[in-house]
Amino acid sequence: MGRVGQARDKILIAARTLIAQRGYTALGVAEICAAAGVPKGSFYHFFQSKQALALTVIDEHWTAQRAQWTELLGGDGPPLRRLRDLFEATETVQRSGQQDNGAVVGCLFGNLALELSSQDGDIQGRLQQIFNEQIDLIEQVVTEARDRGDTAAAVDVRDAARSIVAQLEGRVLFAKLLNDPGQLEAMWRNCLALLGVTDPGRTREVLAGARPE
Amino acid sequence: MGRVGQARDKILIAARTLIAQRGYTALGVAEICAAAGVPKGSFYHFFQSKQALALTVIDEHWTAQRAQWTELLGGDGPPLRRLRDLFEATETVQRSGQQDNGAVVGCLFGNLALELSSQDGDIQGRLQQIFNEQIDLIEQVVTEARDRGDTAAAVDVRDAARSIVAQLEGRVLFAKLLNDPGQLEAMWRNCLALLGVTDPGRTREVLAGARPE
Numbered sequence: 001m002g003r004v005g006q007a008r009d010k011i012l013i014a015a016r017t018l019i020a021q022r023g024y025t026a027l028g029v030a031e032i033c034a035a036a037g038v039p040k041g042s043f044y045h046f047f048q049s050k051q052a053l054a055l056t057v058i059d060e061h062w063t064a065q066r067a068q069w070t071e072l073l074g075g076d077g078p079p080l081r082r083l084r085d086l087f088e089a090t091e092t093v094q095r096s097g098q099q100d101n102g103a104v105v106g107c108l109f110g111n112l113a114l115e116l117s118s119q120d121g122d123i124q125g126r127l128q129q130i131f132n133e134q135i136d137l138i139e140q141v142v143t144e145a146r147d148r149g150d151t152a153a154a155v156d157v158r159d160a161a162r163s164i165v166a167q168l169e170g171r172v173l174f175a176k177l178l179n180d181p182g183q184l185e186a187m188w189r190n191c192l193a194l195l196g197v198t199d200p201g202r203t204r205e206v207l208a209g210a211r212p213e
Numbered sequence: 214m215g216r217v218g219q220a221r222d223k224i225l226i227a228a229r230t231l232i233a234q235r236g237y238t239a240l241g242v243a244e245i246c247a248a249a250g251v252p253k254g255s256f257y258h259f260f261q262s263k264q265a266l267a268l269t270v271i272d273e274h275w276t277a278q279r280a281q282w283t284e285l286l287g288g289d290g291p292p293l294r295r296l297r298d299l300f301e302a303t304e305t306v307q308r309s310g311q312q313d314n315g316a317v318v319g320c321l322f323g324n325l326a327l328e329l330s331s332q333d334g335d336i337q338g339r340l341q342q343i344f345n346e347q348i349d350l351i352e353q354v355v356t357e358a359r360d361r362g363d364t365a366a367a368v369d370v371r372d373a374a375r376s377i378v379a380q381l382e383g384r385v386l387f388a389k390l391l392n393d394p395g396q397l398e399a400m401w402r403n404c405l406a407l408l409g410v411t412d413p414g415r416t417r418e419v420l421a422g423a424r425p426e
Contacts (some may be wrong), residue, residue, distance in 0.1 A: 023328055026238040103331040111327045113390040115236055118316040128390055152411065156402075162387070163403045169386050170379030177326040177341055189369075190376045193407045198365065 008046045010036040016057050020097070020105040023115050024054055024123075054112075055126060061108050062130050069137050078209035079145040080197070083138070083164075087187035090168065094181040106176035110169045135161045142195065150206045152196025163194055221259045223249040229270050233310070233318040236328050237267055237336075267325075268339060274321050275343050282350050291422035292358040293410070296351070296377075300400040303381065307394040319389035323382045348374045355408065363419045365409025376407055 014036035018027050029050055033040045047053040072086045097105045105111075109127050117124045139161035145151050151160075167190055174183040197203055227249035231240050242263055246253045260266040285299045310318045318324075322340050330337045352374035358364050364373075380403055387396040410416055 021331055023236070023238060025236060101331070105331065106327060110386060113386055114319060114324045114327045117389045117392070118234055118314070118318065124390065131387070131390065154411075159399055159402065163380065163399060166383030166387060167376065167380050168383070170381070170383035173323060173326055173382050173386075174344070174375070174379060176330045177337065177344065179330070186372055186376060189372065190407065193409065194403065196406065196411060198367070198409055 007036075007038045007042050010038050011043060011046060011053065012057060012060065015053050016061065016108070017101070019054070019057060020108060020111070021101060024050075024112060025115065025119075029053075051120065051122065054123060058108070058112070058123070058126055058130070062133075066133065066137075069134070073137055073141045078150070078206060079141045079148070080150055080191075080195075081207045081209070083141050083145075083191065084188050084207070087168075087184065087191070090172070090187070091181050091184040094172065094175050094184065098179065098181060104176045104179050104181055107169060107172045110172060131165060134165050138164050145195070145206075150195075150197070155195055160194055164191055167191075167194075220249075220251050220255050223251050224256060224259060224266065225270060225273065228266050229274065229321070230314070232267070232270060233321060233324070234314060237263075237325060238328065238332075264333065264335065267336060271321070271325070271336070271339055271343070275346075279346065279350075282347070286350055286354045291363070291419060292354045292361070293363055293404075293408075294420045294422070296354050296358075296404065297401050297420070300381075300397060300404070303385070303400075304394050304397040307385065307388050307397060311392065311394060317389045317392050317394055320382060320385045323385060344378060347378050351377050358408070358419075363408075363410070368408055373407055377404055380404075380407075 011032060015027075015032050018032060018035060027050070029043055030040060032050075032053070033043050043053075047056065068089065069086060072089055073082050075082050075085075077085075094104050094106075109130055112123060113127050113131075117127075135158070139157050142151065142155070142157045142160050142164075146153070146155050146157060168184075168187065171184050171187060175181050192198070192203060197206060224245060228240075228245050231245060231248060240263070242256055243253060245263075245266070246256050256266075260269065281302065282299060285302055286295050288295050288298075290298075307317050307319075322343055325336060326340050326344075330340075348371070352370050355364065355368070355370045355373050355377075359366070359368050359370060381397075381400065384397050384400060388394050405411070405416060410419060
């Protein structure tokens with residue numbers, strides 16, 4: 001990678017860390033450049049504005065996270081085991097964020113959604129799209145689970161997927177507020193209840209990939 | 214109320230509106246005073262700092278919200294009907310906030326939890342306490358419901374209460390992001406699934422206050 005690419009990456013890494021720690025509004029371009037060790041002039045070589053930078057940070061973060069979600073949710077195992085893997089991976093991400101930053105940083109998208117929804121239509125629109133894609137990915141795996149009889153038959157898959165993503169955001173909020181990634185441990189129990197999988201024996205079968213009957 | 218009390222109230226009202234619209238970090242004392250129509254000198258007569266003001270805004274908001282929650286959840290009707298009333302009241306609050314502010318403003322506590330948890334220990338501590346009290350209030354009504362046989366017998370009431378508050382925060386996040394208070398409509402269905410009330414006939418009985426058997 002050339003020096004030009006390095007400067008852009010340094011700005012993106014610094015911006016992502018600073019946004020995670022202090023939000024978007026409080027940040028200035030000068031501060032981001034100082035943290036990145038890059039002269040302010042070169043900032044505007046790569047990004048038209050602080051907003052353009054934030055959109056790039058959001059896009060790159062979602063590209064990486066979507067790849068992880070797609071890999072975990074699209075695997076070979078039983079669908080609900082893949083969903084459980086996603087919850088565990090989310091907890092692991094929050095745990096390592098806590099180690100790197102000294103405190104749980106939460107979800108970049110949730111943080112910015114609450115900070116900026118009434119202030120920045122472009123960022124709001126991008127975040128709407130991302131949450132919609134998250135709900136789509138969860139819906140696919142819940143549909144697979146329902147179709148093979150792993151959930152209650154009456155489950156509304158879209159509604160369930162939306163509830164799971166909402167629960168994830170709410171639990172990540174608790175994890176951040178309490179500085180405790182363990183708040184995410186309940187995701188799996190919660191999800192089973194939501195999908196009507198109430199019997200422990202049935203839960204074991206569903207995780208093992210056994211067909212009903 | 215004397216003029217002194219009026220000035221303090223004007224500052225509190227302006228601060229609450231501005232925090233709801235733009236968050237805490239972006240605000241300055243001068244801006245709050247300008248919006249309140251109060252000279253900056255009198256700000257420091259009432260509040261030692263912007264943080265002290267924010268803590269007062271939080272406390273007064275929780276005093277009012279707790280009174281509403283206590284009234285709704287402590288009423289005479291069947292426990293799960295009271296819980297449904299709380300969800301409906303939350304949607305109504307978001308709807309009227311949308312009308313007053315031009316956009317859904319979300320939950321003051323959730324917004325500040327994500328904005329400030331890693332930055333301001335005092336505000337973080339106060340918000341932890343408030344969410345804990347919310348979970349306590351929900352737990353009481355879920356326990357009542359379980360004890361009269363309205364939920365699945367195996368429900369872990371503390372865990373369920375925490376999940377309900379997390380779901381509420383996640384759904385309010387969606388309501389804010391999509392500027393759509395209707396995102397809260399699913400709270401009741403979600404809560405029934407979580408508590409193992411899956412049969413529509415049983416749901417009607419539970420709401421009507423009919424005893425099982």
